[in-house]
Amino acid sequence: MSTGTATRARPVPPVPAPPSSRGARSGLPAFGFLAPFLILYLAFIIGPALYGLVMSFFNTSLVKPGLSGFAGLDNYAEALRSPDFWSSLWHTVWFTILTTPPLILLAFLFALLADRVARGRWFFRLAFFAPFILPSAVVALIWIFIYTPVIGLAEVTLGKIGITAPVWLGSETWAMPSLAITTIWWTLGFNFILYLAGLQEVPRELYEAAAMDGAGPWQQVRRITIPMLARTTTLVAVLQVIASLKVFDQMYLMTQGGPNFATRSILQYVYDEGFTNFRVGYAAAVSTLFFLIVLAVSAVWFTLVRRQEREV
């Protein structure tokens, strides 16, 4: 409507085409558009990232202003020598190992099954995806109750079919698998949706052609679906590994890193050192090491994707 009025007021284009106009070439209008994002980005992401990197070379304390004394590489050396660092890193990796394969395989399986069911897809989406949007605190409250010894639903239900339940969160051996079960329940929906979308890209004619050649359902899955979903699987796997490495909420809320630190994740180690022991310089060094690990995983993903693209 307003453009219509403008047309009548100015019938001939008085301005030159946008790319050649003087203002555009100098970039001023563009930076006007970019400024709000870039200012916040510099102030709250890039700035802190660089500040954290600097801090990791100092004995910075949470309760003292300024950076305090220069420490060189001492913080890094201390982290790499610290059994607490390595054990929390191992817990994080162990959690990743326990969660990633089921979160990929079950999501794939459920999506595969859902793809063959014509009706009621909304119901499966609701059932598998609804937990994903819940806050971790809600998930934790529900599952702590389910894992409660003696009266918890998990123990009582297993008891009815004659299985003696472990102490779940209270046992050093079982705490991590218990957290993994909760996490699988909580986050499977995300991968499920990614796989459902991937399955829709598989051309139906391929299945029909395979059926013509006498290929049964299992062969169709093995020869068509799995290869066609290779790229989706790479994506799901990397997103999943990175998400699992970043675990914090479940442990913090459900076991507080216990029993006996058996479930303390690397991020909780950062949290404990920085905000309980006030050693923010050291915590920043651990954060940097953690960042390098995540970066390495992303680099592996990038290489895999490049290779897959070359193959296609």
Next chain:
Amino acid sequence: MATGAVTVERVQKRVRLFNRICAGVLIAFALLWLVPLAWAVDTALKPNAETTNTTWAIQDPTLGAFSRQLQETAILNWFGSSLIIATMSAAGTVLVASLAAFALSRMRFRGRTVVFWFVLAGIMIPGQVLIVPQFREFDALGLLNTYWAVSLPQIPTAIAVFIFKQFFDGLPRDLEEAARIDGAGYFRVYRRVIMPLARPAVAAVAIFTFVGSWNDLLWPLLVLSNPDIMTIPVGLATVQGAFGIRYADTMASAILGAIPLVAVFLLFQRNIVEGIAGTGLKG
């Protein structure tokens, strides 16, 4: 010819049976997935004394646990904080990311590639590694225990710029060229031409930022210690265990904390699913 038709028919029969088994297995899993939520609702509807029975049957169903939660805890305040913070984050992200994406998609200027890669780098930085320096920063700014402390770091989201840029790149240029010829400036093109067409991208970014902000725990836990302005996850984390064996009360608080997001999910199910599928696969 004839044998081919017989083969196809036989395979189709097998496929139909296979599909039916698939449906059965899937329904079983879906029901299993609903058990924890159903159990929470079931428990919340019991009187506290009944909750240690561990049966699905409820002898005296009551909403007492819910009303006690609403009266005894600050949960309504937490709703308010969560709503304000998540809305600030979602609106802020949509605004600054779409403006930046418009410049990257539609304007030519020196240094565009540099800016593009600079923003791309942000995707690689997990927010969690920044908690230590960010905390010191907000401490120095005197913004701890404010909505700003939670919201500001959530606004400059690199991935949102990419979602918008990808969407803008796919929009035809004819419309805006017509507007440009009519003398409309860049901002007018952004507001009147591009943004109205970008509703799906706006919806995806707004919903994801909102849900992400609403559910965030680690950062708000650090910067909000005043119970009056805590978000739902932080509030629930602090009362966790406060009810002891009053399990109905605990489950009622969990359900109250979940309700807003379940509502968001039911309202925007389509946008959420399409958003994940689209950005996830192209990303």
